[in-house]
Amino acid sequence: MKAVPLRRLLPASIVLGVAVSTVQVLAGTTGWPDARALGATLDWFGDFWPPATDPDFLWRVVLAAQATVAMATLGTLGAHLLGVPLALLGNARLSLSAVGRPMGLVARLARLLVRAVALLLRSVPELVWALLLVRLTGLGPTAGILAITLGGAGLVAKVHAETLESVARAPIDAALANGAGRWQALVFHALPRCRSELLSYSTYRWECALRTSAVLGVVGAGGLGQELDLSLRFFASDQVATLLVTMVLLVLVADWLGPAGAYPRGRGQRNKQEGGRQPGRRQLHGNGNGYGHSSRRRARPMVWLLIGLLVVSSEAFRGVPSWESAAAPLARLGDFIGDFLPPRIDATRWPALWQAVRETLAMSLLGVVLAALLALPLALAARGGLRRPIGLLSSVMRAVPELVWALLLIITFGLGPLTGCLAIAVHNTGVLTRLFRSSMDALIDDGGAALRTNGVSASGAWLFGTWPRIAPRLSSHLLYRWEHAIRAAAVLGVVGAGGLGQSLHVSLGLFRLPEAAGTIAAMIALVMLVDLISFALRRRWVD
Amino acid sequence: MAVRFTLDGVGVVGQARDRLTGIDLVVAAGERVALIGDSGAGKSSLLSVLGTAERPSTGQLLIDAGNGARDPWRQRAGALQALRANTYRALQVPALAPHQRVGTAVACGLLPTLGTGATLGLLWRVPRRADIEHWLEALGLAGRADERVDRLSGGERQRVSLAAAMLSRSGALLLDEPLAALDPARASAVLDRVLETVRKDGRTLVCALHQHALIDARFDRVVRLGSGRILDDAAPSGFLRGGVPA
Numbered sequence: 001m002k003a004v005p006l007r008r009l010l011p012a013s014i015v016l017g018v019a020v021s022t023v024q025v026l027a028g029t030t031g032w033p034d035a036r037a038l039g040a041t042l043d044w045f046g047d048f049w050p051p052a053t054d055p056d057f058l059w060r061v062v063l064a065a066q067a068t069v070a071m072a073t074l075g076t077l078g079a080h081l082l083g084v085p086l087a088l089l090g091n092a093r094l095s096l097s098a099v100g101r102p103m104g105l106v107a108r109l110a111r112l113l114v115r116a117v118a119l120l121l122r123s124v125p126e127l128v129w130a131l132l133l134v135r136l137t138g139l140g141p142t143a144g145i146l147a148i149t150l151g152g153a154g155l156v157a158k159v160h161a162e163t164l165e166s167v168a169r170a171p172i173d174a175a176l177a178n179g180a181g182r183w184q185a186l187v188f189h190a191l192p193r194c195r196s197e198l199l200s201y202s203t204y205r206w207e208c209a210l211r212t213s214a215v216l217g218v219v220g221a222g223g224l225g226q227e228l229d230l231s232l233r234f235f236a237s238d239q240v241a242t243l244l245v246t247m248v249l250l251v252l253v254a255d256w257l258g259p260a261g262a263y264p265r266g267r268g269q270r271n272k273q274e275g276g277r278q279p280g281r282r283q284l285h286g287n288g289n290g291y292g293h294s295s296r297r298r299a300r301p302m303v304w305l306l307i308g309l310l311v312v313s314s315e316a317f318r319g320v321p322s323w324e325s326a327a328a329p330l331a332r333l334g335d336f337i338g339d340f341l342p343p344r345i346d347a348t349r350w351p352a353l354w355q356a357v358r359e360t361l362a363m364s365l366l367g368v369v370l371a372a373l374l375a376l377p378l379a380l381a382a383r384g385g386l387r388r389p390i391g392l393l394s395s396v397m398r399a400v401p402e403l404v405w406a407l408l409l410i411i412t413f414g415l416g417p418l419t420g421c422l423a424i425a426v427h428n429t430g431v432l433t434r435l436f437r438s439s440m441d442a443l444i445d446d447g448g449a450a451l452r453t454n455g456v457s458a459s460g461a462w463l464f465g466t467w468p469r470i471a472p473r474l475s476s477h478l479l480y481r482w483e484h485a486i487r488a489a490a491v492l493g494v495v496g497a498g499g500l501g502q503s504l505h506v507s508l509g510l511f512r513l514p515e516a517a518g519t520i521a522a523m524i525a526l527v528m529l530v531d532l533i534s535f536a537l538r539r540r541w542v543d
Numbered sequence: 544m545a546v547r548f549t550l551d552g553v554g555v556v557g558q559a560r561d562r563l564t565g566i567d568l569v570v571a572a573g574e575r576v577a578l579i580g581d582s583g584a585g586k587s588s589l590l591s592v593l594g595t596a597e598r599p600s601t602g603q604l605l606i607d608a609g610n611g612a613r614d615p616w617r618q619r620a621g622a623l624q625a626l627r628a629n630t631y632r633a634l635q636v637p638a639l640a641p642h643q644r645v646g647t648a649v650a651c652g653l654l655p656t657l658g659t660g661a662t663l664g665l666l667w668r669v670p671r672r673a674d675i676e677h678w679l680e681a682l683g684l685a686g687r688a689d690e691r692v693d694r695l696s697g698g699e700r701q702r703v704s705l706a707a708a709m710l711s712r713s714g715a716l717l718l719d720e721p722l723a724a725l726d727p728a729r730a731s732a733v734l735d736r737v738l739e740t741v742r743k744d745g746r747t748l749v750c751a752l753h754q755h756a757l758i759d760a761r762f763d764r765v766v767r768l769g770s771g772r773i774l775d776d777a778a779p780s781g782f783l784r785g786g787v788p789a
Contacts, residue, residue, distance in 0.1 A: 447638040453596035454711070455628025455655035460662045464651050468640030541642075 010540070018369050021362035028359050028498055029418040041412040047237030057239060060227060061246055068223035068250065070313035071141050071213035075148025076206045077310075082149060083118070083156025090114040091161035093172055093190060094182045114157075122154025123524045123531075126212050127403070127491040127501075130221045131508065136336050137329045144221035148209045159201050167193045210254045214247050215403040219494060224250075225403075232407060244400065251399040343517035353503060357522055359417045360499035364489035364530070367424025368482045374425070375432035376474075382437050390433065397430025402488040406497040417498030424485050424492070432481060439473040475541040479534040486530040490523045500526070544609035545572035546629055546715035546747045548593055552602035555588050555771075562588040563771045566602070570747060572609075572714075575738060577758050577779070578751040580768035586751040587635060589768065590717045593749060594632030595623065606630065608714055628655035631713035635720050637704030639692045645703055646688035649675045652707030671710070678706040681736045683729055698724030705733075709740060715747040722754055731757055738762075 033041070052058075088094065090111055095103055103111075129147035137143045167190055175185045191198075217225025224247055231239035329336075345353060375394075382390040405423035413419040448465030452458065456465075493501025500523050507516040548570040555563040563585050570576055570593075578586050591597040592604060595615045605612040608629045615626045631652070639648050646669040653670065654662065661670070669675065669688070679685055682702040692700060701724040708716060721737065722730040734754075738761045741748045752758075758765055758779050767775040 447640055450634055450638040451651070451654060453591075453594055453627055454631050455624050455626070455713075457624065457659075457662075459659070460654050460657070463662060463666065464643075464647075464654060465638070465640070468643045472642050 017365060021366040021369075024358055024362035025366055025417045025421045025498075028355075029414070029416045033412050033414070037412055037414065044235075044237055044411050048241040050238065051241035051245060052236065052238040053242070057242070061224075061242060064217075064222075064224045064227045064243075065246055065250060066312060067141050068213045068217075068225075069210065069309065071144040071148060071216065071221070071223055072206060072209040073306075073309040073313045075145045075213065076152060076202070076209045078145060078149030079152025079156050079205065079209070080202065082153035084160060086114055086118050086153065086157035087160035087164065088186070090118060090157060091164045093164050093167060093169065094176075094186055115161075118154045118157035118161075119528070120154070120524070121150055122158065123527045124151065124520065125487040125491045125523070125527075126151035127216060127219060127494065128504065128520060128523065130216045131219045131494065131504070134220045135508070136332065139220040139222070139226075141222035142329075144213055144216040144223060147216060147221065148212060151212075152205055152209060156202070156205060160198055163194050163197050163201065164190055166197075207251075207254045211251055211399075211401050214250065215401045218403060218407070228404065228407070244404070247404065248396055248399040252395060255395075255399075339513045340517040342514060343521050344514040345518040346515070349515065353500075353519065353522060356493070356498075356500045356503045356519075357526055360486070360489045360493075360501075360523075360526060361530075363417050363421045363424060363492070363497075363499055364482060364485040367421045367489070368428055368478065368485045370421070370425040371428035371432050371481065372474075372478050374429045375436050378429070378433045379436035379440060382433065383440055394430040394433035397426055398428075398434065399430070400427065402427045402485075402492060403495060406492050406495050410496060415496040415498070420489060420492040420497030420499055423497060424488055427488075428481050428485060432477060435477040435481075436474055439470055439477065442473075443470055472542050476538065479538050479542075483531055483534050486527055490526065544629070544714045545745050546609075546713075547572040547607040547612070548715070548747075548749075549605040549607070549612060550592070550602065551605070553592060553599040553604055554601040555592060555597060556600040557588075561771050563592065563599075566592075566771075566773060568766070568773065568776070570749060572607070573745050573747055574763045575741060575748045575761065576750070577762045577765045578749060578768065579753070579755060579758070579765060580774070584768040585771040586768055587719055588771070590632055590719050590749065590751060593715070594630050594717045595627050596632060629714045630717060631655070631708055631711040631715070632717040633704050633708035633719060633721065635701075635723070637700055639700055639703060641691070641693035643692045644669070644688065645679070645684065645690050645692060645695070646672070646675055648692050648703050649678065649688070649706045649710055652710035653712070656712050674710060675706070678709050682706055682733060683725075700724075705737075709737065713746070715749070716741060718748070718750040720751050720753065722752055722757070727754075730754055735761075 092103065092111065095107055095111075126147045129150050130143050133143035133146045137146070171193075172185050172189045175189045176182075180188075213221075213223055213225075215225045217223040217227065218229045220226065224243055228240065228243045228247075231243060378390055378394065382394075402420075402423045405426050406419055409419045409422050409426075413422060443466070446466040447469055448461035451461040451465045489499050489501075491501040493499040493503065494505045496502065500519055504516055504519045504523075507513075507519055548568070550566050550568040553563060553566040553568075554561060566589065578589065580586055588597070592599055595604075595606070598616050603614060604616070606615055606626055606629075607613070608626060613622070613626070615623055618626065643651075647665065650665055650669050650671070654665070657665065664670070672688070675688060676685070679688060682705060684699060684702055684706070687695075692703065695703065701721075705718070705721045708718060708721075718737070722734060725733055734757055737750075738748070740746075742761075750762075760779055762779050765775070765777060765779050766773060
């Protein structure tokens, strides 16, 4: 048999995967929206206008928004308190034993362990952390803060470690070989070379945390999400409208405040080859030597911003009577964890779990592919003169998180994976439109001009001149969004949109805690699998 | 169909100084012209004018692709595109997409003559593998059609761009220093192949080069440029070996 080269096999298997996903998603749907569902949708969205503006409600919204900002800020702070030490311990650049020889076995194992902890922390979606922690700390923002802390720490540990490792090796090794200590090497040699990148990722983390904390309330962790859940339960369309507008505004303000413009960078340092060339919104990464002049200029306002955010955040905790009562749940931590162990799933539940795993995978894959198919023409149209309207559209699409889209779409499309898939598609269309457009903007020589002067048609020049140049960047963004989408798909079931989240919700509701632990293990495995596939594809398509 | 160029007082205005001034030149159909001159003499500018990549600031360019002499800049878009497809210009610094396969990059030379269906087909399958392999071998890149372009060295990339030009079916070939990235022994062999192919197919060739030692009777004319003007225009026999004008 003649061996078929991988690059022939790959597109075919991707098409197959998308086709299977489509079947899977459609098979799991309860039914297509009929006239009644459409009528209900029209009624529901018709009542959006005018949004609720009675003072009592508005005051509740303000408090909820404050709690949301507080959760994001304190959670990000916590993520750094936990994540930065992990990053310092886990990166290989500051190893004393590795100077001039292979790293020692003990040092290697220790680093592996630290990295495994970080991997575990970031493989559990934040909403799942919140879902679990709410049972420990009770309803309210404490669970949200801890959830953002734990999930964020895993990401901070990974990205900051990778950033430190992206710094040139020679000067740090030289310092260590000259007898400098680890801290000296870190402060005087490593940090000055990557400070602006670390800072920009940290601010990006806060932006992400804000988006997350806006939805954590859906599982009872306080903030805008909790109000939204409440209003949805009472079918108060006008209140939902007000809350949505608040959420969008909040995220847009964060988007605007975050000086990193880290959006186009995709996932941390992996896109090293783009990092330098691709201008962020505020061009913080531009200077290749790593001495962040622009960040130095911006450092002072950012410190004030941080202080302001902390003041706002502390205000949000007037309600908490005392630190003792807030710390009390920690005493129960041991029992709490013990209840979940060991993870166990009845043999009769295996088929359902397997079904949920396939549904989750299908939702994420189809959702992201749909998003890419929509985002590409939108990005092209945005470059073709419709910049403002499409910019606004994509801002709103990405300002509303997947989970909220799912809550809205469920009214029309009912329970099941179709809703989840569409929610992922809508949110990611917004994100990808933005990412695709900035990648296209960053392309200076598109190679198409040379082809056109040789008589190639405009479409031919685009296909063979422009497209091959932007395709690696676009696929980098696509993979990054898929890694994000699998985490979203894993939790969308919590609101009834299919997949593993639904199983988890049911298990927790019935107090089958070992079963819930088993479902979470499946989630972790699935997230890691997608990360692995994405990593392999990235090496083929992007590097 | 071989292409005839007629330039009448062509000038190109540059930023600091004029890049071309008062060029009067006729390149007959099927003629093989070597273009020499120091760096900055205007060789690339002249080739980009001939390749209708740049509109002359002054004077007039007429291209006759067998159906009457026409000013390309007074044609409709479709007719201009057809003329451009007939004057293939290979850039000195090739604009290749990093992730493309070598075979695809070479096959891009065929693009001007491909319809929509065949263009889309090129995304999936590289056509005319034998021809591509032939030119890759001639240029010392045998068996590397499936490698990615960004895995090649700078010189190898330039040879890929030359292979694409040789694969094209245009009536005129405009080559900008095609031998710059080749070692002397190979440069001579490659030039042989290029000239032989051009002669066999009856195509017009305008070729800028620095290797004066390689210019011999296989060329019909040698045009020497300096500061954007034509300094000499003579048969190769008018040049001593070594490139010093007689």
